[in-house]
Amino acid sequence: MIEAPINAKIKGEAFTSLPQDLYIPPYALEVFLETFEGPLDLLLYLIRKHNLDILDISMADLTRQYMQYVEKMHAIKLELAADYLLMSAMLIEIKSRMLLPKPADIESEEDPRAELVRRLMEYEAIKLVAQRLDEMPKVGEDIIVANAYYQNICDIKPPEVSLDDLAESWRNVLKRASHYKHHKVSREELSVREHMSIILRRLKTDKLVEFSQLFDIVQDGMPKLVVYFLAILELAREGLLRMTQQAPFSPIYLQISV
Amino acid sequence: MSQVNNPSNIKELKNILEAALLTSHEPLSLDDMTRLFSERMERTTLRMLLDELKQDWSFGSQKSTMELVQVATGYRFQARSEYANYLAKMCPEKQVKYSRAVMETLAIIAYKQPVTRGDIEQIRGVAVNPNVMRQLQERDWIDVIGQRDVPGRPSLYATTKIFLDDLNLRSLSELPAMEDFAQQEIPLDS
Numbered sequence: 001m002i003e004a005p006i007n008a009k010i011k012g013e014a015f016t017s018l019p020q021d022l023y024i025p026p027y028a029l030e031v032f033l034e035t036f037e038g039p040l041d042l043l044l045y046l047i048r049k050h051n052l053d054i055l056d057i058s059m060a061d062l063t064r065q066y067m068q069y070v071e072k073m074h075a076i077k078l079e080l081a082a083d084y085l086l087m088s089a090m091l092i093e094i095k096s097r098m099l100l101p102k103p104a105d106i107e108s109e110e111d112p113r114a115e116l117v118r119r120l121m122e123y124e125a126i127k128l129v130a131q132r133l134d135e136m137p138k139v140g141e142d143i144i145v146a147n148a149y150y151q152n153i154c155d156i157k158p159p160e161v162s163l164d165d166l167a168e169s170w171r172n173v174l175k176r177a178s179h180y181k182h183h184k185v186s187r188e189e190l191s192v193r194e195h196m197s198i199i200l201r202r203l204k205t206d207k208l209v210e211f212s213q214l215f216d217i218v219q220d221g222m223p224k225l226v227v228y229f230l231a232i233l234e235l236a237r238e239g240l241l242r243m244t245q246q247a248p249f250s251p252i253y254l255q256i257s258v
Numbered sequence: 259m260s261q262v263n264n265p266s267n268i269k270e271l272k273n274i275l276e277a278a279l280l281t282s283h284e285p286l287s288l289d290d291m292t293r294l295f296s297e298r299m300e301r302t303t304l305r306m307l308l309d310e311l312k313q314d315w316s317f318g319s320q321k322s323t324m325e326l327v328q329v330a331t332g333y334r335f336q337a338r339s340e341y342a343n344y345l346a347k348m349c350p351e352k353q354v355k356y357s358r359a360v361m362e363t364l365a366i367i368a369y370k371q372p373v374t375r376g377d378i379e380q381i382r383g384v385a386v387n388p389n390v391m392r393q394l395q396e397r398d399w400i401d402v403i404g405q406r407d408v409p410g411r412p413s414l415y416a417t418t419k420i421f422l423d424d425l426n427l428r429s430l431s432e433l434p435a436m437e438d439f440a441q442q443e444i445p446l447d448s
Contacts, residue, residue: 037358037362037382038382039383117443117444121443124439125436126369128441131361132434133433136425136426137342139425142346144342144345146280146336149281
């Protein structure tokens, strides 16, 4: 587990060994926060390396120590303080339950330490398997993938669409729409966001849709066309949609960007 | 099928596969490779050809430097491991090691997926640093596959096929068995 010697100096003195119990001098706290991955890791170390008995902890001392840590940790890492504090509360709870006489009618009650032991062992297995994963050969480190040079013909860049092309297409749509102009005025409230969703859903099933196919020129009328156009611009701006055009003035295609 | 019965054609089919695999930037799946041929190609035939190709490269007249391997997303050629040390010298900057927190988080996601951050915190006993998740997501080793239907709808994380590819695995079942890492029981009686 922690085989490497701890390379730290506290008040000018070399600090080489870990404590035999849970007591950590507050001034050494920073060292420990870096050496251990958390309270479970620290507890596991104490149990495995120093045969610490979970029961054999003086509650008063422990509480006093942890209160000191918490004061120290205000200045260092408050999040970690909470994790360590939770662990000490758990140990104290376990110990107090062990000390109390068990009523005869609650015989089947589980050993209060069983859950902690289960968690410790689960963490231990994860910790070891993580070391194993770290040692496994990985692409880019120990595995080098063959990649012979080949100018890939699939690698054609999508055609660029200029602002003028888009404006031109829009004018065409408007021109066609003007042929079917209705004079009925309706108070339809149109949401750009809603139309963005409509377009996205349509593109999900149809994959590739021609710009002018989105509008039903006869049915929809001008306001709807404007909302569709705004929705397309918004989708393109948000990077959700890609517009392509093979050549100037040719149809513009829309598809979901990947 | 007639083309396969012709031996000179088998050689040609294998050459086509070899050229495609050597020039591909990513592992090629069986589906990718069927697209190479104008005539219909059965998957069993394809597997047989790939198997032969693999043999050719491992026991050919001269020992080759590359081997054909199968990983999660398909087949790829890679340098034999004995050359990895030499090839590593080509890129002077050493790969930075991931911290213990990153590796433990990755292990939890790999073995217990799908998991939420809460699950990870429960097992490790400390809060998950967002930086750790970001590092794993940037490597494309983990991603969010949904939300657990509990208050707050926390994201569920899982490992990706790229993770398997990068570790030379075909599936999660090829990860080292978790049971092998169980240690001696912690004694309870004092």
